[in-house]
Amino acid sequence: MKQKITKGALILVGVAFLIVMLVLPLATVLIYALRQGWAAFFSAVTDVYAVKALQLTLLTTAITVIVNTVFGIFAAWTISKFRFRGKQALTTLIDIPFSISPVIAGLVFILVFGRIGWANPLLEALDLKIVFAVPGIVLATIFVTFPFVSRELIPMMQAQGSDEEEAAALMGAKGFTIFRRITFPHIKWALLYGVILCTARSLGEFGAVSVVSGHLRGKTNTLPLHVEILFNEFHLTAAFAVSSILVLIAVVILILRNIVEYRVKREER
Amino acid sequence: MYVELQNINKKFGEYQAADDISFSIEKGRLIGLLGPSGSGKTTILRMIAGLETPDSGSIIINGRRVNDLPASRRGIGFVFQNYALFRYMTVFENIAFGLEVQKKDKAYIKERVGGLIRLIGLEGLEKRRPHQLSGGQRQRVAFARALAPNPHLLLLDEPFAAIDAKVRKELRVWLRKTINKVGITSIFVTHDQEEAVEVADEIIITNKGRVEQIGTPVDIYKNPATPFAAKFIGESIEVEDYGRFHGFENEKGYAKAVLRPEFVRVTKIEKEIYPHASERGTVEDIFFRGNMLELRLNVGGVRLAAYRSLEDDLFSVGEEVSVLIYRLYLYNDRQVRLAENASLKSDQTFVI
Amino acid sequence: MALSQAAGHKGADSRLKKFFPVRKGTVIPGFGLSMGVTVTMLSLIVLIPLFSVFLTLSGSTFSDFWRVVTDKQTVATYRVSLSCAAIAAVVNAFFGILLAWILTRYQFPLRRVLDGLIELPFALPTSVAGISLTTMYSDKGWIGRWFDRIGVKISYTTTGIVIAMIFIGIPFVVRSIQPVLEKLNPQYEEAALTLGASRSRIFRKVVLPEILPAALTGFGLAFARGIGEYGSVVFIAGNIPYQTQITPLIIMNKLEQFNYFAATSIALVMVVFAFLLLFGINSLQARINKIARG
Numbered sequence: 001m002k003q004k005i006t007k008g009a010l011i012l013v014g015v016a017f018l019i020v021m022l023v024l025p026l027a028t029v030l031i032y033a034l035r036q037g038w039a040a041f042f043s044a045v046t047d048v049y050a051v052k053a054l055q056l057t058l059l060t061t062a063i064t065v066i067v068n069t070v071f072g073i074f075a076a077w078t079i080s081k082f083r084f085r086g087k088q089a090l091t092t093l094i095d096i097p098f099s100i101s102p103v104i105a106g107l108v109f110i111l112v113f114g115r116i117g118w119a120n121p122l123l124e125a126l127d128l129k130i131v132f133a134v135p136g137i138v139l140a141t142i143f144v145t146f147p148f149v150s151r152e153l154i155p156m157m158q159a160q161g162s163d164e165e166e167a168a169a170l171m172g173a174k175g176f177t178i179f180r181r182i183t184f185p186h187i188k189w190a191l192l193y194g195v196i197l198c199t200a201r202s203l204g205e206f207g208a209v210s211v212v213s214g215h216l217r218g219k220t221n222t223l224p225l226h227v228e229i230l231f232n233e234f235h236l237t238a239a240f241a242v243s244s245i246l247v248l249i250a251v252v253i254l255i256l257r258n259i260v261e262y263r264v265k266r267e268e269r
Numbered sequence: 270m271y272v273e274l275q276n277i278n279k280k281f282g283e284y285q286a287a288d289d290i291s292f293s294i295e296k297g298r299l300i301g302l303l304g305p306s307g308s309g310k311t312t313i314l315r316m317i318a319g320l321e322t323p324d325s326g327s328i329i330i331n332g333r334r335v336n337d338l339p340a341s342r343r344g345i346g347f348v349f350q351n352y353a354l355f356r357y358m359t360v361f362e363n364i365a366f367g368l369e370v371q372k373k374d375k376a377y378i379k380e381r382v383g384g385l386i387r388l389i390g391l392e393g394l395e396k397r398r399p400h401q402l403s404g405g406q407r408q409r410v411a412f413a414r415a416l417a418p419n420p421h422l423l424l425l426d427e428p429f430a431a432i433d434a435k436v437r438k439e440l441r442v443w444l445r446k447t448i449n450k451v452g453i454t455s456i457f458v459t460h461d462q463e464e465a466v467e468v469a470d471e472i473i474i475t476n477k478g479r480v481e482q483i484g485t486p487v488d489i490y491k492n493p494a495t496p497f498a499a500k501f502i503g504e505s506i507e508v509e510d511y512g513r514f515h516g517f518e519n520e521k522g523y524a525k526a527v528l529r530p531e532f533v534r535v536t537k538i539e540k541e542i543y544p545h546a547s548e549r550g551t552v553e554d555i556f557f558r559g560n561m562l563e564l565r566l567n568v569g570g571v572r573l574a575a576y577r578s579l580e581d582d583l584f585s586v587g588e589e590v591s592v593l594i595y596r597l598y599l600y601n602d603r604q605v606r607l608a609e610n611a612s613l614k615s616d617q618t619f620v621i
Numbered sequence: 622m623a624l625s626q627a628a629g630h631k632g633a634d635s636r637l638k639k640f641f642p643v644r645k646g647t648v649i650p651g652f653g654l655s656m657g658v659t660v661t662m663l664s665l666i667v668l669i670p671l672f673s674v675f676l677t678l679s680g681s682t683f684s685d686f687w688r689v690v691t692d693k694q695t696v697a698t699y700r701v702s703l704s705c706a707a708i709a710a711v712v713n714a715f716f717g718i719l720l721a722w723i724l725t726r727y728q729f730p731l732r733r734v735l736d737g738l739i740e741l742p743f744a745l746p747t748s749v750a751g752i753s754l755t756t757m758y759s760d761k762g763w764i765g766r767w768f769d770r771i772g773v774k775i776s777y778t779t780t781g782i783v784i785a786m787i788f789i790g791i792p793f794v795v796r797s798i799q800p801v802l803e804k805l806n807p808q809y810e811e812a813a814l815t816l817g818a819s820r821s822r823i824f825r826k827v828v829l830p831e832i833l834p835a836a837l838t839g840f841g842l843a844f845a846r847g848i849g850e851y852g853s854v855v856f857i858a859g860n861i862p863y864q865t866q867i868t869p870l871i872i873m874n875k876l877e878q879f880n881y882f883a884a885t886s887i888a889l890v891m892v893v894f895a896f897l898l899l900f901g902i903n904s905l906q907a908r909i910n911k912i913a914r915g
Binding site: 003006007010011013014015017018021022023024025026028029031032067070071074075077078081082083084090093094096097099100101102103104107108109110111112114116117118139142143146162165166169170174175178179197200201203204205206207210211223224225227228231236239240243246247250251253254255257258 | 647648649650651652654655656658659660662663666667668669670671673674676677716719720722723724727729731735737738739740741742743744745746747748749750751752753754756757762763764787788791820821845848849850851852856869872873876881884885888891892895896899
């Protein structure tokens with residue numbers, strides 16, 4: 001009997017914690033988004049700056065995910081299929097962006113490409129703008145989400161070993177063929193999982209982008225930045241209306257993540 | 270009767286782990302639960318311990334129905350197949366665990382644990398952690414840990430399954446000796462018949478969730494009660510058309526027979542004694558079994574095995590020999606019957 | 622013939638192999654290409670930009686650096702960031718263990734939904750989380766107003782900062798512990814049961830030591846994340862100097878004032894601290910693992 005009470009209490013406390021910490025903030029977004037009715041909601045969401053911000057966010061995310069996926073695959077291949085000195089160091093270096101504050105990530109690119117940056121003379125010569133322009137935003141996002149795909153692939157590929165690939169190589173198969181026909185089927189769920197995580201973080205990145213962006217509405221504003229601007233200007237409803245789009249995307253991502261994670265676990269067995 | 274199971278049933282999904290099981294065990298006995306993998310023996314053990322609950326039936330220990338008593342209150346010691354020693358505790362702390370639960374004072378614990386460590390022969394290793402011990406040592410610690418709180422019943426789940434063959438033999442002897450010394454009622458589960466036969470006072474054979482036979486090792490060996498028992502104990506070969514052998518006739522209702530190598534005698538043709546009772550066969554293979562030879566014979570298309578001492582005449586592969594079959598166990602789905610070679614009797618009247 | 626072909630193209634392979642000696646007999650192709658791409662991208666995107674930190678600081682002296690990072694207001698931000706992140710991480714450690722336990726051991730309605738929701742702080746943009754938390758806990762917000770009645774203010778105080786840091790740290794401890802609990806051999810607990818132990822003793826003496834390394838990892842990650850977090854925290858903090866100003870924000874401020882030297886110096890302090898923290902946690906974990914596994 002006592003056991004049942006303990007169990008009930010634990011569940012109650014845990015569920016209450018999750019509801020307060022996770023569900024209520026979500027509810028807040030929806031409540032405040034619709035506070036002034038559907039008309040206000042729609043006008044905020046279809047506002048030209050909001051749409052432009054969404055476009056920039058999506059563009060940035062697309063480029064980032066592609067770049068980091070390519071990197072992730074190459075890095076995982078290098079680390080899991082070969083033996084060499086310095087493997088641990090390489091893995092640690094790759095993980096660095098994971099432990100750096102986003103503000104610092106943005107700062108770093110200002111130091112390279114900004115007014116005082118050492119690459120600035122070169123940029124001026126080529127008439128290129130990186131920081132306070134779209135390229136800077138993309139670079140900062142790539143930096144922050146850099147290890148997301150590789151972090152999922154490396155343990156997976158290491159756990160699977162290289163026996164099958166070696167067998168194929170001995171039979172004369174070329175590198176890309178080996179990857180496509182032997183490695184890829186094993187890792188496709190882990191890869192998808194990493195891509196989903198990378199996408200989620202890229203869509204939502206705020207701190208790093210905030211530093212490099214310049215906040216030019218319609219030009220260098222991503223959706224999370226647009227939310228900040230609206231909020232700071234006290235356009236509460238608009239800020240939350242736009243946020244609800246991001247919440248929707250987040251929920252979809254969570255659902256996808258769960259489905260794929262289930263598949264990854266099945267593959268691991 | 271100290272431990273009694275009455276009409277116990279347990280199903281896991283489609284798998285019937287226990288099918289109307291009933292048996293009883295006397296106090297102080299060392300019982301072996303023997304059966305192939307999946308026969309339900311581990312489930313039965315776990316139900317006695319309280320780690321599983323039966324779907325129906327009663328488990329009675331020392332006169333008391335314990336179905337509703339939780340595992341932590343049954344006073345039963347359990348030794349797991351993979352020892353399950355607490356990894357973050359030392360040997361001493363592992364063994365002392367049950368005593369601390371009983372809130373015994375430090376002096377008592379120290380003395381009792383010390384005594385048990387001496388009993389299992391691991392003096393000096395008290396401060397070691399499980400990963401620093403060998404398999405055999407870990408098993409002994411698991412044994413001591415289970416005994417520490419003075420249980421009145423000891424259960425062991427395939428205690429030697431995870432141990433090297435050589436150490437296993439020594440541990441078996443040690444286990445039997447120690448259990449007898451402590452005098453505790455014990456039930457152990459195994460799929461190794463040699464082990465069951467060597468260690469147990471009595472054996473319960475299980476198969477597909479049912480009890481096939483209960484008896485002393487010798488009993489079961491000599492008088493198998495069911496076809497499964499006949500086939501499971503000892504080495505056995507199934508034969509379908511047993512009527513073709515001299516001295517045996519195909520009996521209605523018994524489609525097959527089981528033959529044990531001990532029932533077969535092989536002699537050189539020139540030394541044949543009972544020509545009317547014997548068959549002709551060819552030696553197909555000879556295997557060295559450490560202390561004797563096993564001969565694989567082909568007798569009219571049927572493959573048999575027989576043993577030869579190393580002291581007797583040696584045979585060679587391909588040699589034609591005389592094969593005498595003393596007896597067979599005839600069986601059908603439900604019954605087993607011993608059949609003797611009839612020609613032997615009539616032949617014997619000739620030889621005086 | 623197949624072996625030499627498969628053993629990789631010459632040229633790039635053998636040059637790179639001088640830097641990274643590969644074990645003889647590697648039969649899988651592509652080492653040169655994949656290592657090359659990996660190292661190139663890593664350098665271009667991560668290492669070289671990071672190196673700029675040192676480049677920027679190289680012109681100055683250590684005492685300049687020291688003066689900037691020990692400035693009174695800056696030090697106040699260390700205090701705020703560290704203490705709030707520590708408290709939040711402890712809370713997350715406690716609830717993380719509890720949540721991991723109920724999610725793996727019990728069944729209850731909505732369990733799967735709540736389990737899936739745990740990653741919300743990762744999926745939600747930090748600014749959205751930031752404005753949402755700020756609004757709901759402000760003294761006019763639909764939660765904050767109840768606290769305001771009893772005189773407790775949450776938004777724009779360190780309490781608000783702690784709550785925001787708890788929010789973003791939730792997944793770390795839970796997800797570190799869950800796999801360990803799921804894979805934990807039930808026989809340890811069964812053995813303790815047969816020895817008469819109560820559920821609470823089993824948890825304390827048998828389960829807790831097993832999950833401690835994972836809990837520590839989660840704690841460290843949550844702590845590090847709390848210190849570095851910007852978006853979720855900056856709105857609710859209010860950023861009153863000496864009181865609710867977090868370190869990432871002061872870096873932002875220095876940047877806006879074009880004080881690149883100060884911004885970079887403080888950033889360096891943060892990076893060094895994060896590194897030491899992770900290193901410390903890893904060592905502690907290694908020690909604990911050694912006890913059990915040798």
